Amino acid sequence: MARISYRKAVNQALDQEMTRDASVILMGIDVGGGSGGSGDVGSVGGVMGVTKGLYPKYGPNRVIDTPISESAIIGAAAGAAVTGMRPVAELMFVDFIGVCLDQIYNQAAKFRYMFGGKARTPLVIRTMGGAGMRAGAQHSQNLHPILTMIPGLKVVMPSNPYDAKGLLIRAIRDDDPVVFLESKALYDMKGEVPEEAYEIPFGEANFLRDGGDATIVAFGAMVPRAMQAADRLAKDGIRVTVIDPRTTSPLDEEAILDSVDETGRLVVVDESPPRCSLAADVAALVASQAFDALKAPVGMVTCPHTPVPFAPNLEDAYMPSAEKIEAAVRKTL
Amino acid sequence: MQLSRDELKRAYTSMYAIRAFEERVEKEFADGTIPGFAHVYLGQEASGVGVCFDLTDEDQIGSTHRGHGHCIAKGCEIEGMFLEIMGRDGGICGGKGGSMHIADMDKGMLGANAIVGGSPPIAVGAALTQKLRGTDRVAVAFSGDGASNQGTTLEAMNMAVILKVPMIFVFENNGYGEFTASEYSVGAPSLSDRAAAFGMPAQCVDGGDFFAVHAAMREALAHVRAGKGPYTLETRCSRFLGHFVGDPQKYRSPEELAQARANDPIQRFRDKVTTAALLDISELDEIEQQIRARVEAAAAAARAAPMPALETLETDVYVTY
Ligand SMILES: Cc1ncc(C[n+]2csc(CCOP(=O)(O)OP(=O)(O)O)c2C)c(N)n1
Ligand SMILES: [Mg+2]
Numbered sequence: 001m002a003r004i005s006y007r008k009a010v011n012q013a014l015d016q017e018m019t020r021d022a023s024v025i026l027m028g029i030d031v032g033g034g035s036g037g038s039g040d041v042g043s044v045g046g047v048m049g050v051t052k053g054l055y056p057k058y059g060p061n062r063v064i065d066t067p068i069s070e071s072a073i074i075g076a077a078a079g080a081a082v083t084g085m086r087p088v089a090e091l092m093f094v095d096f097i098g099v100c101l102d103q104i105y106n107q108a109a110k111f112r113y114m115f116g117g118k119a120r121t122p123l124v125i126r127t128m129g130g131a132g133m134r135a136g137a138q139h140s141q142n143l144h145p146i147l148t149m150i151p152g153l154k155v156v157m158p159s160n161p162y163d164a165k166g167l168l169i170r171a172i173r174d175d176d177p178v179v180f181l182e183s184k185a186l187y188d189m190k191g192e193v194p195e196e197a198y199e200i201p202f203g204e205a206n207f208l209r210d211g212g213d214a215t216i217v218a219f220g221a222m223v224p225r226a227m228q229a230a231d232r233l234a235k236d237g238i239r240v241t242v243i244d245p246r247t248t249s250p251l252d253e254e255a256i257l258d259s260v261d262e263t264g265r266l267v268v269v270d271e272s273p274p275r276c277s278l279a280a281d282v283a284a285l286v287a288s289q290a291f292d293a294l295k296a297p298v299g300m301v302t303c304p305h306t307p308v309p310f311a312p313n314l315e316d317a318y319m320p321s322a323e324k325i326e327a328a329v330r331k332t333l
Numbered sequence: 334m335q336l337s338r339d340e341l342k343r344a345y346t347s348m349y350a351i352r353a354f355e356e357r358v359e360k361e362f363a364d365g366t367i368p369g370f371a372h373v374y375l376g377q378e379a380s381g382v383g384v385c386f387d388l389t390d391e392d393q394i395g396s397t398h399r400g401h402g403h404c405i406a407k408g409c410e411i412e413g414m415f416l417e418i419m420g421r422d423g424g425i426c427g428g429k430g431g432s433m434h435i436a437d438m439d440k441g442m443l444g445a446n447a448i449v450g451g452s453p454p455i456a457v458g459a460a461l462t463q464k465l466r467g468t469d470r471v472a473v474a475f476s477g478d479g480a481s482n483q484g485t486t487l488e489a490m491n492m493a494v495i496l497k498v499p500m501i502f503v504f505e506n507n508g509y510g511e512f513t514a515s516e517y518s519v520g521a522p523s524l525s526d527r528a529a530a531f532g533m534p535a536q537c538v539d540g541g542d543f544f545a546v547h548a549a550m551r552e553a554l555a556h557v558r559a560g561k562g563p564y565t566l567e568t569r570c571s572r573f574l575g576h577f578v579g580d581p582q583k584y585r586s587p588e589e590l591a592q593a594r595a596n597d598p599i600q601r602f603r604d605k606v607t608t609a610a611l612l613d614i615s616e617l618d619e620i621e622q623q624i625r626a627r628v629e630a631a632a633a634a635a636r637a638a639p640m641p642a643l644e645t646l647e648t649d650v651y652v653t654y
Binding site for chain 1: 369370432434446510511513516517585646
C-alpha cells in the first residue's frame with residue numbers, strides 16, 4: 001500500500017469520484033487557479049494545493065474557479081446539487097462560513113425536510129479548519145460545533161490520510177449535504193492509503209487504541225495529540241482507549257457509551273472554545289446516559305473561551321496539547 | 334491643486350515608508366521572523382497615500398488583508414507595526430492581531446481585515462456615525478478587485494447610497510484576487526462602472542500616480558462632505574509580488590512579471606517632482622535614508638522584543654463579563 005499525505009488522499013478521492021461520475025464537479029476560489037491570467041491556468045489547485053492537477057484533467061466546466069463570493073459559491077452548489085449534480089464546493093477556510101451560513105443552514109440543510117422529503121441535496125462543502133499556523137483570529141477556527149448543531153447537515157472531521165479518502169468518497173456518494181472539515185495541521189501527515197476507491201461509513205467511530213483505565217474521545221487534529229498522550233501514559237502503565245468518532249454528525253454514541261461502560265473514566269479533547277463544544281456534547285451524552293458507569297467527573301480538554309490569538313506563544317497556549325490531555329486523564333484516575 | 338514643498342515631502346515620506354517597511358517585511362518573512370502569512374503592498378503605495386493624504390485621525394478607514402500600506406498612510410507607527418506582525422509584546426494590538434488584523438483606533442484605522450469584503454459594511458457604519466453626529470468626517474473602505482465581488486461589498490454600496498453617508502469606496506484594482514485575474518472574475522467592464530449603476534459617482538484613476546489619486550480623492554471628499562452621499566474611486570495598481578510573500582506566480586506570464594515594476598509609484602513621484610523642480614534629489618534621498626534607518630531600528634527592536642505575557646491570552650475578550 002502506498003504511503004501518501006492527507007492532502008494527496010483528499011486529491012485522490014476527488015479524482016477517482018470525478019472519473020467515476022460525471023456529475024461530480026468542483027467549484028471554489030482558485031480550485032483551478034489562474035483563470036483570466038496571462039500565465040498557466042489551472043496550475044495552482046487551491047491555496048493548499050489539494051485540488052492540484054484536477055483542472056488540467058477535467059477542464060473549466062468541472063473545476064470551476066469562482067469569484068470571491070462565498071454565498072453564491074455555496075448557494076449555487078446547493079442549487080446544482082438539488083437539481084442533479086454532485087458538487088464539491090470549496091470554502092477555503094471554515095472561518096469564511098460567516099459569509100455564507102444562510103445558504104448552508106437555512107437552505108441546503110433544510111431542503112429535504114421543508115420539501116416534504118422530496119429533495120435530495122448531494123452537496124459536499126470541503127473546507128479546512130484549525131489553529132497552529134499563526135494565521136490569526138479569522139483564519140484559525142474550527143467551527144464544527146456550529147455546524148454539528150444544524151439538523152439536516154452531516155459533519156466529517158478526518159484525522160488521518162486513510163480516513164480522509166474513505167470519508168470523502170462516502171461524502172460525495174451521500175445524498176445529503178455534508179461538510180467535510182479538513183485539518184490544515186494534518187495536510188502533510190502521511191499514512192497508508194489503498195489506491196482503489198473505498199468508503200468509510202458515517203457514524204462509525206474508529207478505535208485507535210484499547211485500554212481499560214480511561215477513554216479519550218478526540219476529534220480531527222486532536223486525535224494525533226490524544227495518541228501522544230496515550231503513549232506518555234502507557235510509560236507509567238496507564239492504558240487508555242482512544243476513540244476518533246470521525247463524524248460529529250452523525251455521532252457514534254454507542255461506541256462512546258460502551259467504552260465508558262468499561263473504563264468508567266472519560267476525557268474529551270476538542271479544539272474549540274468550551275461552551276457548546278463537542279466536548280460539552282459528549283460529556284452531556286455520557287452524563288445523561290451512562291452516569292452510573294462514571295467513576296470520576298468527565299474531563300474536557302478544550303481551548304479557552306477566546307478568539308484564536310496571533311502571537312505564537314499565545315496560540316500554543318490556546319491549543320489542547322498532549323500534556324494537557326495527559327494531565328486531564330491523570331485527574332480522572 | 335499645487336502641493337507645498339512640505340506636503341510633497343510628507344507624501345514622499347509616507348510612500349517611501351511603505352516601500353521600505355514592506356521590503357523589510359519580505360526579508361524578515363524569508364528569515365522566519367514573521368509568523369503566518371504576509372501580504373505586502375509593494376507597488377500600490379501611491380494609492381493608499383493619495384487616498385489618506387487629506388484624512389485626519391478622526392476620519393476612519395477600513396482596510397484589507399493587504400493592510401500595512403493603509404496603516405502607514407493613515408499614520409500608524411511602524412515600530413508598533415513590526416512588533417505586531419512579529420507577534421510581540423507592545424505591538425499595536427498586543428501581538429494578538431497580527432499582520433491581517435492591525436488596527437489603531439487612535440488613528441482612525443478600523444483594522445486590516447482577513448475576511449475579504451469585511452470592511453465595507455463596517456465603513457458604512459463609521460460613516461453613519463459621522464452623519465448622525467453632524468461632523469464633516471468621512472469613512473473610507475479599501476477593497477481589492479477580488480473583494481468587489483463579495484456580497485457584503487455590494488450590499489454596503491447600496492446601503493451607503495440610500496443612507497447618503499459620507500463614505501468613499503476605494504477599489505484598488507491590482508488585476509488579481511489571489512491567483513485569479515479580475516479580467517475573469519469581474520463581469521462588468523470596470524469596477525467604477527459598477528459603482529455608477531449603484532447610483533454614486535465614480536472615477537477610475539492611475540493608482541501608480543500619487544497626484545492623480547490625490548486629485549480624485551479631493552473631488553470625492555468634496556462630494557461626500559457636501560452631504561451628497563458616497564463616492565467610488567477605482568485605483569489601477571500594479572502588484573509587484575505575488576498574492577503573499579513566497580507565491581511563485583505561475584499564473585502570470587514572464588512578460589507580465591517583467592512589466593510589473595514598470596509602473597513604480599515611487600520612481601514616478603521622484604521623476605515628477607524633480608523634473609518640475611519642486612524638490613531636489615538630495616531632499617528625496619535624505620528622506621529615504623532617514624526612513625531606512627528607522628525601519629532598520631524598528632525591525633531589530635521588534636526581533637529582540639519579548640513575546641506577550643501568557644495571561645493576555647484571556648484578556649480583552651469582553652469589556653465586562
Ligand atoms: C471571505 C473570504 N474569502 C476568501 C478569502 C481568501 N483570500 C484572501 S485575500 C484573497 C484575494 C483578495 O483579492 P483582492 O480583493 O483583489 O485583494 P488583493 O489581494 O489583490 O489586494 C482571497 C481570495 C478570504 N480571506 N476571505
Ligand atoms: Mg486584487
